[in-house]
Structures are given as structure tokens and as C-alpha cells.
Amino acid sequence: xxxxxxxxxxxxxxxxxxxxxxxxxxxxxxxxxxWYRQFPKQSLMLMATSNEGSKxxxxxxxxxxxxxxxxxxxTLSTLTVTSAHPEDSSFYICSANSGGRLEETQYFGPxxxxxxx
Amino acid sequence: EDKVVQSPLxxxxxxxxxxxxxxxxxxxxxxxxxxYKQEKKAPTFLFMLTSSGIEKKSGRLSSILxxxxxxxxxxxxxxxxxxxxxxxxxxxxxxxxxxIFGTGTLLAVQP
Numbered sequence: 001x002x003x004x005x006x007x008x009x010x011x012x013x014x015x016x017x018x019x020x021x022x023x024x025x026x027x028x029x030x031x032x033x034x035w036y037r038q039f040p041k042q043s044l045m046l047m048a049t050s051n052e053g054s055k056x057x058x059x060x061x062x063x064x065x066x067x068x069x070x071x072x073x074x075t076l077s078t079l080t081v082t083s084a085h086p087e088d089s090s091f092y093i094c095s096a097n098s099g100g101r102l103e104e105t106q107y108f109g110p111x112x113x114x115x116x117x
Numbered sequence: 118e119d120k121v122v123q124s125p126l127x128x129x130x131x132x133x134x135x136x137x138x139x140x141x142x143x144x145x146x147x148x149x150x151x152x153y154k155q156e157k158k159a160p161t162f163l164f165m166l167t168s169s170g171i172e173k174k175s176g177r178l179s180s181i182l183x184x185x186x187x188x189x190x191x192x193x194x195x196x197x198x199x200x201x202x203x204x205x206x207x208x209x210x211x212x213x214x215x216x217i218f219g220t221g222t223l224l225a226v227q228p
Binding site for chain 2: 042093109
């Protein structure tokens, strides 16, 4: 089956620093990648939709200047949390869509736990 | 506004019990409804439902969709401690090509 990886799996950083999270589709080309955020005991909240070669589409309430998304190739999307603060601590999950109907072809990465001190 | 609501928010049962999790939705251009199980990592896929009244079954888990009443249920029979997880319902549809996730149900199965 399709595999999506995320790196790092866990990161701890100081307040004010920037953190980059990578999402890779290992055995397929992902035309679209999605970035989600999940706070403890809450559901997945879509942050943005990333299309290869174009600007990401951000959901309402998500600051595009704070959460920079780059989808430079069909197998890699990156999310950079700029000037991270403790309230950005969360579980970040990416998913990749290999084309076709989204529900049938969306594959989740294992997630990245971010802790900002 | 598109929305997906799950109930209950949390549930504690004992091993061997049967549980029913609910998911109701109001989503334009509905395409399908999906159930996921999430432990400490990313969600793992359980079922995808597109047609009303057709039960999907996998071992002790089963699910069915009612497109008239706009809801789905996920049943787990003879629960085990390994069933403890957050169960997420998501709907494909809406104005844009994305999944709309529900609030999730936290299930705890006690020995």
C-alpha cells in the first residue's frame, strides 16, 4: 500500500525558533497534500491544502505567514512553523492524495509531535 | 456550513461489551463517509461507506450508513482493551475536495 512518511516524528524547541516538518510520499506521486493539526483529545483540524507547484490554500483562521507550506515536488511537502510559541505545541499530521477520489486515495503520515517550551 | 458531529464524545466500557458510536453529518455534495481508528499516531482506515443500508463488516467491527437521515454508526462487539482508541468519522464532500472530520469519540475499554 501507499506509504507516507513524516520527519521528524517528535521535536522539542524553544519559543521563538522555527521548526520544519517534512511529509514525503514514498511510493507514489502526490498531487495534493493536506496538513492537519490535532490538539489533545480533539479531532483533526485541516490547516491547509498543498498542491505541487502552487501556493497552499489555507483554512479560515490559519495564519499563512506563521505556517509556511512548500510543495516543491510531487513527493515532498514541508510545513514550517515560524517563531513557534507554546500554544503551537500540537500533533501535526500530513496526508497525501495520489489522485482520483480523495476518500479512496488519501494516505496519512505517522504525525509529528511538536512541543514548544 | 458543513459539519460532522460524533457522539458520545467519550465512552468507558468493560471487555466483552458491545458499543455503538454515532456520526451525523450535514455536508453539501456528500460523496462518502469514512471511519478511522486513531491510537497514538495517525488515523488508520477502517471503512468507507457510500450507499445506504449496506453493512460493511471487518471482524468484530461493522458500520452502516443512512443517507436519508444523514448518519452512520460504528459497532464494535465483544470489545477488547486493544479497541481503546479515538474513533474518527470523516465525510468526503463539501465545496472543496477535502475530508471533513468529526469531533471523535474516545473509547476506553477496561479489563
